Structures are given as structure tokens and as C-alpha cells.
Amino acid sequence: MAYWLFKTEPDVFSIEDLVNSPKSTTRWDGIRNYQARNFLRDQVKKGDQVFIYHSQCKPPGIVGLAKVTVTAYPDPAQFEPDNKYFDERSNPEDPRWVAVDVQHVRTFKEALSLPQIKQIPGLQQMVLLRQGRLSIQPVTDAEAKVILAAAG
DNA sequence: GCCAACGTTGGC
DNA sequence: GCCAACGTTGGC
Numbered sequence: 474m475a476y477w478l479f480k481t482e483p484d485v486f487s488i489e490d491l492v493n494s495p496k497s498t499t500r501w502d503g504i505r506n507y508q509a510r511n512f513l514r515d516q517v518k519k520g521d522q523v524f525i526y527h528s529q530c531k532p533p534g535i536v537g538l539a540k541v542t543v544t545a546y547p548d549p550a551q552f553e554p555d556n557k558y559f560d561e562r563s564n565p566e567d568p569r570w571v572a573v574d575v576q577h578v579r580t581f582k583e584a585l586s587l588p589q590i591k592q593i594p595g596l597q598q599m600v601l602l603r604q605g606r607l608s609i610q611p612v613t614d615a616e617a618k619v620i621l622a623a624a625g
Numbered sequence: 626g627c628c629a630a631c632g633t634t635g636g637c
Numbered sequence: 638g639c640c641a642a643c644g645t646t647g648g649c
Contacts, residue, residue, distance in 0.1 A: 480647090506632075506646095528647060587648080606631060606646050 475521045476612040477512070478601060479539075479575070482529045488537045488580055491525070497577035502548045503558045505570060509609035514545045514571045516611075523575055524612060524620060526601070527584070534586035535620060543574035581624040595619040 479501060491499055504510055523539040547568035550558035563569035590596045596619055600610040
């Protein structure tokens with residue numbers, strides 16, 4: 474069982490939106506970055522734990538925990554011409570982009586903000602701080618323990 | 626809204 | 638296959 478961090482913009486889709494989704498579950502789609510895609514496609518497994526990170530807000534930070542309920546399958550949005558994630562170069566015979574399903578586990582009473590993360594020893598090597606733009610990223614077991622302890 | 630970081634595209 | 642131009646992400 475591995476840990477991951479998935480980013481989302483709360484103005485677009487927040488952890489509250491996840492809670493309010495049917496069965497508190499949603500399709501995590503629209504990933505259009507190869508490095509993130511490779512993690513999703515090759516390494517994210519059913520039952521893996523996912524830290525939900527809110528970006529583009531004040532303050533950005535980790536707001537809760539979800540889990541993977543369905544492993545990678547072709548992201549339908551890539552084949553829908555009206556969808557903002559449509560990719561005309563993706564071939565249905567060999568889909569370029571994948572999605573997974575995630576289910577809400579819990580929302581932290583207090584979010585762990587980015588400034589806090591930067592200060593906590595043990596989190597300073599997180600991919601989040603080194604590769605700011607990656608929207609799907611691995612979290613080590615040690616980092617996960619620290620995050621969960623800090624989140625109460 | 627600005628700007629740094631960095632991924633992607635396309636000419637050569 | 639290099640690299641400049643361009644687009645996007647995301648913190649501030």
C-alpha cells in the first residue's frame with residue numbers, strides 16, 4: 474500500500490465536492506502531464522492512500538485523505554470533443570491518458586498548509602517542495618506518518 | 626496579477 | 638536531437 478499526493482484546485486473540485494459526490498467517490502481525470510500519467514497508469518494501486526492537496530488558494534495545503542477504489546483506465550474525456558480535456562491526437566486503440574477513481578476517507582480538522590509543510594522536519598524532502606508542478610506525486614511512508622501525525 | 630519554474634512544441 | 642519559443646502551473 475503506497476501513499477500519493479493528488480493536487481486539485483478547490484475552485485474547480487475541492488475535498489468538500491468529493492465528500493458530496495455519490496458514494497464520496499469521483500473519477501480523477503484530466504491528468505495531461507506524462508510524468509503524472511505514468512504514476513497513475515503504472516504505480517497507483519487499488520487501496521493506495523491519497524493525500525488531497527488544494528492548490529491555487531490561500532493557503533495551499535493538504536486537506537485530507539482519500540483512497541484509490543479503481544485503478545487506471547482510459548480517461549473518457551480525451552475522446553469527447555466538447556470536453557476541455559479533449560485530445561484529438563489520442564487514439565482509442567491506444568489511449569494516451571488515464572484516470573482512476575478515488576473515495577473520500579477523511580477531511581483533516583485542520584489543513585496542513587504549505588508554509589507548515591516547509592517547516593516540518595521530515596517533510597522538507599517532499600516532491601511537493603522540489604517539483605512544484607507535478608499534480609500526481611509519490612509520498613514516502615515516512616512522510617505519510619509525519620503528515621498524519623501533524624494532521625491529528 | 627506577476628513571475629519563476631518547467632513541460633511541450635516545432636523548426637532546423 | 639538540440640534548443641528557442643511558448644504555454645501552463647502555482648506560489649506569492
